[in-house]
Amino acid sequence: MIDTHAHLDMLKNKDDILESVNSLKAIITIGCDKEEINKAVELSKRFDNVFASIGFHPYDVNDISDKDIENLKTTAEKNSKVVAIGETGLDYYREITPKEKQVYFFERQLELAKELGLPVVIHSRSADEDTLKILEKHSPYPDSGVMHCFGGGVELMEKTVELGFYISFAGNITYPKADNLRNVLKKVPLDRLLIETDCPFLAPQKKRGKENKPVYLIYTLEFISEFLGIDKNQLEKITENNAEKLFKINKYATV
Known part of the structure; x- marks a missing residue:
């Protein structure tokens, strides 16, 4: 399995x-965020089968500047x-950062x-309309991306798939009241499907209430x-192939 x-x-x-x-x-x-970016890079250096995605969550952009984006670029360029x-994107669920x-x-x-x-790894919560508007504005995406921990509607899923994105589901897809997510799941093309934990959050139903961790991906x-x-x-192979294609990690022989 690959936890994306x-x-x-x-x-x-x-x-x-x-x-x-x-x-x-x-x-x-x-x-x-600034601290976690460094930690993610260090973890990727420590373990052969760990890779890093670095960026600024919408809740963490209040205290950054254009200089931090330049530093982000430098970090990415220096670390293969x-x-x-x-993850980057929009989160209107809580009023933490100005829109x-x-x-x-x-x-x-x-x-x-x-x-x-x-x-690019996209976070979108309670912001479907604006997320889609911005993604369409900046298309095309020759290197693709993923709508992580997907929580939007069918329209957002279908239109982002049209833009070339993958759709990733976390442990909350297993929750009894997540019928809306499962309605989206059944319409996602298999060649665009990914799975994730988003650990330590959103432990799947069988481990709900515990701190989530990548080994719990099996339940999802x-x-x-x-x-x-x-x-x-078969599903494991499909999602692994999709992850390897998106993140280009199959070039690492140890994976």
């Missing part, structure tokens, strides 16, 4: 990092295991990803397999 979105540095029990690294084919760990930019700043730095990071020839895989009526091993 994990915050490894946030795991309280560091033994969980070793367990996950030893159990999964690959993990994309996310750095989404940085395989994506993000204007979110939009500005979202657009800056979209353009940076294209400049560097890297895919099994749930989606049963829901879609696809053999678990």
Whole structure:
């Protein structure tokens, strides 16, 4: 399995990092503020099958400047295991960061990803309309990207797939009240489907209430397999191939 979105540095029990690294084919760990960016890069250097995606979460753009975007570019250029930019995007669920700043730095990071020839990892919460408007404005995306921990509607899914994006689901797809997400899931093309933990958040239903970790990805895989009526091993291979194609990590022989 490949966990396409994990915050490894946030795991309280560091033994969980070793367990996950030893159990999964690959993990994309996310750095989404100044401190976490450095931690993600260091983790990618430490483990052969860990790769980094670095960027600024919409909740973390209040205290950054254009200089930080330049530093982000330099970090990505200097580290070959940085395989994506993000997570970046819009989050209107809580009024933590002014919308204007979110939009500005979202657009800056979209353009940076294209400049560097890297895919972009998109966070969108309670902001479907504006997210889509901005993504369409900055298209095309020759290096693609992923709508991580997808929580939007069918229209957002279909239109971002048209733009060349992948759709990733986390453990909340397993929750009893997540019928809206499952309605989207059944319409996602298999060649655009990814899975993730978003650990330490959103542990799947069988582990709900516990700190999530990459080894719990199996429960999300099994749930989606049963829901879609696809053999678990086949689905695992499909999602691995999609992740390797998007993040170009199949060039690393150790993965």
